[in-house]
Amino acid sequence: MIAVGSRQPPPPPPAPVDNGCDSNYEGACVPISSDVDCAGGSGNGPAYVQGPVWIVGSDIYDLDRDGDGVACDA
Numbered sequence: 884m885i886a887v888g889s890r891q892p893p894p895p896p897p898a899p900v901d902n903g904c905d906s907n908y909e910g911a912c913v914p915i916s917s918d919v920d921c922a923g924g925s926g927n928g929p930a931y932v933q934g935p936v937w938i939v940g941s942d943i944y945d946l947d948r949d950g951d952g953v954a955c956d957a
Contacts, residue, residue: 907940908932908954919944921955 904912905919913919913932920926922933934955938947946954 905943907938907943908946909937909939910934911936911955913944913946919946921946921957924955 902912903914905915907913911932911934913936914930916930918926918928919930919932920928922931932946932955934946934953936946936954936956938952938954942954948954
């Protein structure tokens with residue numbers, strides 16, 4: 884015999900935390916923006932990050948100019 888209506892669906896996965904930081908980077912909060920540059924560098928923003936910042940995904944803002952996996956480290 885099968886009980887009707889006794890199975891409960893699994894709970895939904897937790898929603899990702901929206902802290903305003905891009906998940907492609909660690910070590911500092913790289914803001915989600917149209918463009919981000921290293922603070923103190925020659926970039927024109929509109930957003931900036933103080934490094935060092937480790938690339939853990941795609942370097943969508945091209946912060947790691949020397950390709951060593953660490954950005955804004957100069």
